[in-house]
Amino acid sequence: MKFISKNNPTPQETCEIINEGLRKKAMITLYSCCCAKYNGRAKSQLGLGERMILIKPDGSFMIHQNHKLDPVNWQPPKSHSKVKIKDDIVFLESVRRSPEEHLLVKLNTTYLVSYCLVRDSEDLEVTGHEKDMGKMLWKHPNMIENGFRPTNMEYATESGFIDILGKDKNGFLTILELKSRKAGVSAVKQLLRYVNDFKEDKSHVRGILVAPGVTDDAQEMLDKYELEFKMVKPPKELKIDKKVTLDFFL
Amino acid sequence: MKFISKNNPTPQETCEIINEGLRKKAMITLYSCCCAKYNGRAKSQLGLGERMILIKPDGSFMIHQNHKLDPVNWQPPKSHSKVKIKDDIVFLESVRRSPEEHLLVKLNTTYLVSYCLVRDSEDLEVTGHEKDMGKMLWKHPNMIENGFRPTNMEYATESGFIDILGKDKNGFLTILELKSRKAGVSAVKQLLRYVNDFKEDKSHVRGILVAPGVTDDAQEMLDKYELEFKMVKPPKELKIDKKVTLDFFL
């Protein structure tokens, strides 16, 4: 990893290092006392304060305050970053087209500027999604109940896509609505709409909310509309768990 | 702003600087070749690669790859960060309670480590939200149409909160559903549910979708259910625009 770092840079040095980082498609990090204005999908302004600024080679741009996970201001990937100097003050500008969005940052003082050329070919492997639940239940439908037979995944209706459609051991149409986290009333409403869509055709339609948990309100609503709940936790199995384990412990 | 920065630190130096930064409640930045494992709400693993790591004094923890706006791995505010060294290899650990979440990062090589004490008392001022639209339309109801009189904001129904409830010049109950961005079918569905809730009582109920735009599908659905659309852009007025303008140009 090639990198450059400069403490207490002059405005000119700040400008040069940022330009170099942009040209070389590096990650650029700044600690600066700055203020910012944004206009685009919304409009915002941020008064003077000390923050960290991160610019990525894909055009992503972030201003991080000393709290919160989210940046206080940002531009998405594919934005175009520029740096200017005017009356000895450095301005950072990031522009996005479609939708048109502008972020202008004034760097009153920069304490630390650095850029690093970063190589990274690894993608994150993640599990525990709703999709993982779907695959698992498709393979092991008896996790829902004995005799359940799934027939469709992502079945299209006018109210949206039904996660899993199938029949129970008595042949009754059964609709599964999956949630990877505790389900609230909105999940029950969604399930109810699917069930009502089908009830127009047939009378015996079961609706089952499948999730690791359910809120009290949601359970009440399930009872009210004679819908069901099945506790299922999303599976958390990583494909090549061994490999990373080795990375970690060897 | 007090800060420390070290190029190509030894594992011991990395450890010391991070610990110092944690103790002083600083923002900590690392450029490292690392791998990571996460387990909590989901589970994930990330193979070896060069990344930037940011730890904030509020416990926020991020691993940033060289692309995307979002961190590839993270922990939310109030997480607890620790650094350990084992066989000359540095491990970062961030733990969150409730829900229980663990992030473990192995730093194979660190290129740059720094921490900065950051002072920042400014909050972001932002406008252009749905709320701003609501306030504007409450003050200037004729923006909807001549003779419209709003009666309630955030009116509670069993299907949720109606943004603005009122009566038109003919005295007909009128429901406004506000969106600050282009509205899709889901917005129309929501509006339709409100209207149907009220139609049980009265027959003449108008539903108006108020947004800067509407998708084709949504417009079709509006026509189908005899709902209306009113083009209104969210207002973008900042309270103390002058102040930041001065910050910028003086």
Next chain:
DNA sequence: GAGTGCATCTCGCTC
């Protein structure tokens, strides 16, 4: 490119 829905969403609000 637009539209739809999930997310370790985050965040602020209310109860």
Next chain:
DNA sequence: GAGCGAGGTGCACTC
């Protein structure tokens, strides 16, 4: 602390 809804959501996916 739990639940609910908005967001400059971001992001992947489909059409």
